[in-house]
Amino acid sequence: MEIKINFNVPPYTGKEMEYMKEAVRNQKICGDGPFTRKCSQWIEAQTKTARCLLTPSCTQATELAALLLDIKEGDEVILPSYTFVSTADAFVLRGAKAVFVDIRPDTMNIDETLIEDAITDKTRAIAPVHYAGVGCEMDAIMEIAGKHHLAVVEDAAQGIMASYKGKALGTFGEFGCFSFHETKNLSMGEGGALLIRDENYIEDAEIIREKGTDRSKYHRGQVDKYRWQNYGSSYLPSDMNAAYLYAQLELAEEITKARMDRWNQYREMLLPLAEEGRIELPYIPSYCSHNAHMFYIKTKDLEERSALDAFLKGKGILPASHYVPLHSAPAGLKFGRFHGEDKYTTKESERLLRLPLYYELTADETEYVAEQVKTFYRQET
Numbered sequence: 001m002e003i004k005i006n007f008n009v010p011p012y013t014g015k016e017m018e019y020m021k022e023a024v025r026n027q028k029i030c031g032d033g034p035f036t037r038k039c040s041q042w043i044e045a046q047t048k049t050a051r052c053l054l055t056p057s058c059t060q061a062t063e064l065a066a067l068l069l070d071i072k073e074g075d076e077v078i079l080p081s082y083t084f085v086s087t088a089d090a091f092v093l094r095g096a097k098a099v100f101v102d103i104r105p106d107t108m109n110i111d112e113t114l115i116e117d118a119i120t121d122k123t124r125a126i127a128p129v130h131y132a133g134v135g136c137e138m139d140a141i142m143e144i145a146g147k148h149h150l151a152v153v154e155d156a157a158q159g160i161m162a163s164y165k166g167k168a169l170g171t172f173g174e175f176g177c178f179s180f181h182e183t184k185n186l187s188m189g190e191g192g193a194l195l196i197r198d199e200n201y202i203e204d205a206e207i208i209r210e211k212g213t214d215r216s217k218y219h220r221g222q223v224d225k226y227r228w229q230n231y232g233s234s235y236l237p238s239d240m241n242a243a244y245l246y247a248q249l250e251l252a253e254e255i256t257k258a259r260m261d262r263w264n265q266y267r268e269m270l271l272p273l274a275e276e277g278r279i280e281l282p283y284i285p286s287y288c289s290h291n292a293h294m295f296y297i298k299t300k301d302l303e304e305r306s307a308l309d310a311f312l313k314g315k316g317i318l319p320a321s322h323y324v325p326l327h328s329a330p331a332g333l334k335f336g337r338f339h340g341e342d343k344y345t346t347k348e349s350e351r352l353l354r355l356p357l358y359y360e361l362t363a364d365e366t367e368y369v370a371e372q373v374k375t376f377y378r379q380e381t
């Protein structure tokens with residue numbers, strides 16, 4: 001069967017190439033050029049955070065956060081097992097242990113009521129993941145962190161243009177990490193950003209990101225030479241990549257709205273199946289404003305999901321399952337442990353199937369996908 005509808009098509013708005021050419025003409029294609037500055041300022045204004053530093057990926061933004069928090073061998077970080085590997089990798093690279101807790105079945109986010117019990121005298125940070133751009137229970141998480149003097153690093157890879165109680169995702173914790181990978185709502189191919197809430201971290205962040213030097217200050221004319229100040233690495237994307245992203249940031253509202261229209265269309269068309277109890281649809285708490293990053297359905301079990309997946313593929317549609325829980329993966333066994341009972345992580349992950357959703361997906365294509373899902377369930381009865 002020929003593929004008619006891919007799972008994802010990277011967003012492209014039309015101005016990307018023009019801006020990339022401009023970056024080349026500027027003769028400033030390394031990091032922290034004019035487009036990088038524009039992107040950072042745009043994100044700072046949109047999220048109302050103290051500072052945004054563009055990075056080559058969300059993974060590296062999280063690594064930068066772990067370096068800034070001086071996470072060391074023997075430390076522990078609490079996170080969900082139902083997430084992408086990067087949330088754990090960044091801390092494990094520093095020698096920390098990943099302590100996984102269960103998720104809530106409604107949002108697939110970390111269950112905030114289980115965090116406190118997982119805290120030990122080695123715990124240094126909590127890393128909530130805003131799955132599908134739907135905010136975790138940040139009030140409760142920040143309260144626990146405050147009480148136990150823990151840092152919070154938000155994996156907001158999927159969270160740009162989304163908020164919790166009116167505040168942008170990624171701006172609650174000490175650090176927030178965005179991704180601009182081609183699978184995300186706004187993209188530069190590979191890319192990310194570190195959001196810094198507390199101004200006291202800005203100078204260190206700039207230094208670690210610039211190979212341990214104060215080159216950022218030098219560029220602003222604040223020092224006459226730049227020198228090696230601290231350990232560091234290179235966490236700067238090229239200005240050509242930033243130029244590509246800037247074209248999409250300018251149209252961020254439009255891109256989000258287009259995705260939201262398709263998301264709402266899926267929801268409306270599949271609601272009858274949910275009301276009959278055949279499938280479950282995503283749940284969005286009333287105080288969360290999401291960004292239509294993902295539309296998923298939950299089937300009865302793994303067997304039904306596999307059958308639906310095969311059925312849709314037979315109709316030329318590419319759906320996608322999602323994370324294999326980290327605690328069950330080889331590296332998860334080595335670098336982590338699950339605290340408490342795995343009541344929902346494995347079970348819910350096995351039921352979840354993501355439907356195609358991207359900027360250029362049309363209403364007709366969305367209707368076709370939803371119709372095929374309905375056809376599958378009509379067959380089943």
Ligand SMILES: *Cc1c(COP(=O)(O)O)cnc(C)c1O
Nearest residue numbers: 057058059084086157179181192
């Ligand atoms: C995409 C994603 C990442 C990784 O982002 P990169 O920019 O590819 O490093 C991390 N965490 C989550 C939850 C993601 O969805």
